Amino acid sequence: MEFQGKMKKLLILQMVLLAFVFTQGYAEAEVEEVKVLTLEDAVRSAAENNVQVKTQALTLNTLEKSNTFSWNSVSPTANVKGSLAEDFDAGTTSLSVTGTLNVALSANLYTQIRAAKLSYERGQMTYEQTCRLIEKEVRTAFYHLLYEQENLALQKKSLDTKLTQYRNNQEKFRNGQISELDVMTSRVSYEQQKPTVEQAETTFTNDIAAFKQVIGIDQRIPVKLEGSLDEVLSITGISFQSLPERNVPAPDIQDAQKAVEIARNGILSQRFSAYAPSITASYSYGKTNRSNVDDIATTNSLSVGVTIPLDGYLPWSSSAVNIAAKKNELEAAKLTLENTKTSTAVQTENYLRKINLAIAQAASLKANVELAETTYEMTKTAYNYGKTDFLNLLNANDAVLSANVSLKSQAYSLISTILELEYLLGIPFGTIGK
Numbered sequence: 436m437e438f439q440g441k442m443k444k445l446l447i448l449q450m451v452l453l454a455f456v457f458t459q460g461y462a463e464a465e466v467e468e469v470k471v472l473t474l475e476d477a478v479r480s481a482a483e484n485n486v487q488v489k490t491q492a493l494t495l496n497t498l499e500k501s502n503t504f505s506w507n508s509v510s511p512t513a514n515v516k517g518s519l520a521e522d523f524d525a526g527t528t529s530l531s532v533t534g535t536l537n538v539a540l541s542a543n544l545y546t547q548i549r550a551a552k553l554s555y556e557r558g559q560m561t562y563e564q565t566c567r568l569i570e571k572e573v574r575t576a577f578y579h580l581l582y583e584q585e586n587l588a589l590q591k592k593s594l595d596t597k598l599t600q601y602r603n604n605q606e607k608f609r610n611g612q613i614s615e616l617d618v619m620t621s622r623v624s625y626e627q628q629k630p631t632v633e634q635a636e637t638t639f640t641n642d643i644a645a646f647k648q649v650i651g652i653d654q655r656i657p658v659k660l661e662g663s664l665d666e667v668l669s670i671t672g673i674s675f676q677s678l679p680e681r682n683v684p685a686p687d688i689q690d691a692q693k694a695v696e697i698a699r700n701g702i703l704s705q706r707f708s709a710y711a712p713s714i715t716a717s718y719s720y721g722k723t724n725r726s727n728v729d730d731i732a733t734t735n736s737l738s739v740g741v742t743i744p745l746d747g748y749l750p751w752s753s754s755a756v757n758i759a760a761k762k763n764e765l766e767a768a769k770l771t772l773e774n775t776k777t778s779t780a781v782q783t784e785n786y787l788r789k790i791n792l793a794i795a796q797a798a799s800l801k802a803n804v805e806l807a808e809t810t811y812e813m814t815k816t817a818y819n820y821g822k823t824d825f826l827n828l829l830n831a832n833d834a835v836l837s838a839n840v841s842l843k844s845q846a847y848s849l850i851s852t853i854l855e856l857e858y859l860l861g862i863p864f865g866t867i868g869k
Contacts, residue, residue: 472658481573484651491565498558505551512537533721542711546704557693571858582847587635593836597625617825664846670868679866685779686861691772698765705761709754712743786856793849800842807838
């Protein structure tokens with residue numbers, strides 16, 4: 436019995452150990468490795484996984500098929516008809532099978548083919564712009580997350596500084612060097628900083644989750660952003676002449692130009708429909724077998740027809756009105772094109788002014804950061820020697836935090852404006868300011 440008891444205890448111990456090993460292995464399997472994410476990694480992931488890009492690709496695929504088979508209006512249509520008839524009074528049965536082949540040729544076949552081609556070309560432009568829009572949004576979001584990440588680091592650094600100062604003040608108070616009021620003030624300042632850090636952490640976590648959704652990364656995978664806003668602050672002044680050269684107009688202008696081509700093709704198509712003849716041809720072949728007739732009857736016929744529309748020559752007809760409407764659509768498309776050219780030029784100048792202003796402001800904020808840091812160090816030294824009160828030291832520390840946050844915010848504003856300009860002009864992202 437004693438031996439059995441020992442064996443039972445040993446078996447239970449083995450089962451516990453196996454369960455522990457299995458649990459540990461499962462827990463380790465559940466822990467995902469942190470994914471280091473650079474800006475280019477995020478852009479590449481969005482290009483492959485973004486839902487909006489995939490949806491636009493499906494739309495483009497439909498337009499491509501329509502363009503490939505745009506000639507199918509002249510494709511012959513064929514059908515076979517069979518019938519069985521029973522005449523009960525005459526006592527006869529009739530069985531017939533007839534095949535028919537129809538062909539229709541309209542004068543606006545050319546415009547139909549060209550319309551499909553123009554729609555496909557415009558679809559390609561829309562797809563490219565969708566890809567660029569997503570890339571711009573991903574780059575902007577990435578830099579915003581960098582700002583939030585660096586802001587969180589600054590807030591945590593300020594919190595650590597205030598905690599250190601609070602502990603130092605406790606020690607100084609015990610040594611009789613400062614008043615209890617300074618200790619209480621440093622504690623309140625430290626406690627007030629905590630919610631700010633927590634809020635920054637919550638915002639950053641939420642924005643990271645939204646960013647994962649945009650670029651198509653599993654929410655369970657933890658990510659770490661690799662990059663810094665400091666490289667943005669090295670950008671110098673930008674002029675119109677320094678922009679990268681392009682052999683094609685801006686995307687919005689290209690789209691407006693394509694709209695003019697489509698409108699011209701629409702007028703031509705409407706004119707063909709109003710003035711040009713259309714041709715139809717039909718061939719029919721069939722066999723009919725009647726029970727009271729020995730021979731099988733054969734049907735073999737060909738018919739060709741030509742239709743010449745005359746309504747287009749009447750100024751009050753619907754065809755003439757439709758032609759006039761298409762002409763107005765063309766004029767509207769031309770006006771839109773000219774307005775788009777002007778608007779693009781105005782927006783370009785506006786973005787350049789905003790960029791250069793942001794660069795100048797960033798330079799000023801850099802100097803402000805240096806001043807705030809120097810002031811804090813001098814105030815800290817003075818406070819340690821009892822030459823100033825704690826409130827001045829606290830204000831100096833807050834000034835350092837505020838100056839650094841303002842500088843990072845300005846860097847994000849600068850890069851966001853540059854991305855908007857690159858998107859407007861169709862310039863590859865990341866080329867302005869290089």
